[in-house]
Amino acid sequence: MDIPRIFNITEARHRIHNPFMPEDLETLGAALDLRSGTRILDLGSGSGEMLCTWARDYGVVGTGVDMSQLFHTQANSRAQELGVSGLVNFCHNDAAGYVSTEKVDIAACVGATWIGAGIQGTIELLNKSLRKGGMILIGEPYWIQTPPTEEIAKGCLAGAISEYLLLPDLLAFFNQLNYDVVEMVLANQNGWDRYEASKWLTMRRWLEQNPKDELFEEVRALLHSEPERHTRYTREYMGWGIFALMAR
Ligand code: SAH
DSSP states (O other), X not given: OOSOHHHHHHTTTOSSSSSOOHHXXXXXXXXXXXXXXXXXXXXXXXXXXXXXXXXXXXXXXXXXXXXXXXXXXXXXXXXXXXXOTTTEEEEESOOTTOOOSSOEEEEEEESOGGGXXXXXXHHHHHHTTEEEEEEEEEEEEEESSOOSSHHHHHHTTOSOGGGSOBHHHHHHHHHHTXXXXXEEEEOOHHHHHHHXXXXXXXXXXXXXXXXXXXXXXXXXXXXXXXXXXXXXXXXXXXXXEEEEEEEO
């Protein structure tokens, strides 16, 4: 079981697989008033940076579920490196339908809401693991400005303009689902560059080391087109943030 191999190649060196920077995770952790023993479930936990650093900084405990074998391995190494292996537990699994045995204080899905077939389904899934009065974290893109054409939306790697909302409309959507938005931390263009631009050197090195690989041509084409695509589209039109929600 694994995610498509191209992501394991292009994001092999990422600690955070999203436009967030370490200081954004720090800001969010501080904003959420995390305590020692706060229980967190993270679906699509990637290389585990959020859980591991919050365990180090606040003593939170938790489980991360991720389908990438590579990111799962990296999450375990990071936990060891930060000395938090006793606090966090990473599970290599499909998170679709995953419900924790013990209820958690915070249930998160950061940049992987396809796991629940969209925002609403993911909130419903997370809710099954959440204690009454607990908090949900959703990491999701939004439009900074609505793309004037569908072609521009596709340039942002969105299926269509309708796939994402403007930020106020996204917050209104959470509201309609009967959730209070109680916090948010938004990425900025530097964060987008850390996420996107740091794939380029990874790709370049991978190409040098894997000239005979079946994905060589695909990675070559991506390295050729991605810098221009990112700066022309994603960097200008897309925002991204983590939103903290509490049911009313
Ligand atoms: N939350 C992490 C990772 C976000 S990237 C971070 O912010 O760094 C999206 C993650 O979802 C990837 O790690 C990918 O491996 C994982 N993923 C994709 N489909 C999944 C699924 N069905 N179940 C579990 N994880 C999945």
